[in-house]
Amino acid sequence: MKFPETLSPERREPIETAAAQLQSEYGEGFLGMVLSGSAGRGLETERSDLDVLVVVSPELVDRPLTRNTELELLPVTLLHLETLSTFGDDQWGYRWSYAWAPTLLDKTDGRIQQAVERQTRLSPEESLSLLEHRLDAWINLAYRSLKSARDGNSLAARMDAVEAMSPFLDVVFALDGQVRPYSKYLTWSLHHHPLPSWPTDVLLETIEQYLAGNPDAIRQSLRRVQRSELPLVQETFDDWSAEQYDALRHD
CATH class of the missing domain: 1.20.120 (Four Helix Bundle (Hemerythrin (Met), subunit A))
Structure with missing residues (x-):
């Protein structure tokens, strides 16, 4: 796992625990993690959740993931990350949620990181x-x-x-x-x-x-x-x- 320097060890621990559980339960269907929200940009407060995008294979995306007071796991597919919404689409308002979000784990030979970076930029x-x-x-x-x-x-x-x-x-x-x-x-x-x-x-x-x-x-x-x-x-x-x-x- 690769964490941003701004994320404290105390906040890294529940993410590492979740990653281990996901790996055990999903195996090869668990593809990676991206840290979104305030924590992904070094702006979290004591009231901020940890918003983590969990990249999984399509057959697993509808399976409910753990949520507690400090960690929210949001399942997405790699195809979802690689699909670009355009202005006027229903999903356009969510596009900046990926901008500058650090990739914590990428088991796809860089495709997750590339997809996040592509969401950030307009062609x-x-x-x-x-x-x-x-x-x-x-x-x-x-x-x-x-x-x-x-x-x-x-x-x-x-x-x-x-x-x-x-x-x-x-x-x-x-x-x-x-x-x-x-x-x-x-x-x-x-x-x-x-x-x-x-x-x-x-x-x-x-x-x-x-x-x-x-x-x-x-x-x-x-x-x-x-x-x-x-x-x-x-x-x-x-x-x-x-x-x-x-x-x-x-x-």
Whole structure:
């Protein structure tokens, strides 16, 4: 077993015990383990469960596994790990649960590790698909927020800016080929796996300013994304009229 350094010996012990039991009961059907959740990223608290993905052969995946107050074993097949959900799928919301999750045990000659790493990244095709869904949605919400700020409706401006946060982050991470992290792990992800296109401190401050409905921060984020050389980005911005650009760019 290979544990992350952040996991204490006391928390490793129940995982090692479970692995021994699984090996005894499942034999060759027990393929490996991946540590997900807060513990897999060094963020666990005294109230955190140990969420362990147990990779098993298909005929064993529906067999119930042990759960106690500190260890939750979640059975998955190797095919499940190697199957990529796309934006809009029912499983898309779970995809980041695999991101940067350490593989504790891999009896498949590296296939488990490779599958976890592949879940973390968006291919160029996946990024493009997500941007097709989210880029214009973000620009539209930013436009509404800026119009409300211009007209003196600060409440509406802040509400639309907050609503714009979700597609904004989807766009930012997709442009750098990453799955957007859950809010709980956003700061951790940016500090440990920073985005090439956005300095971490700049992006975190931009998020804070979005939550305050700051028009200048919204305009700066629009300009920054518009500098992308991706044709889809240019085409999407070009679809906005000159009059609309006035609201996006000026007070």
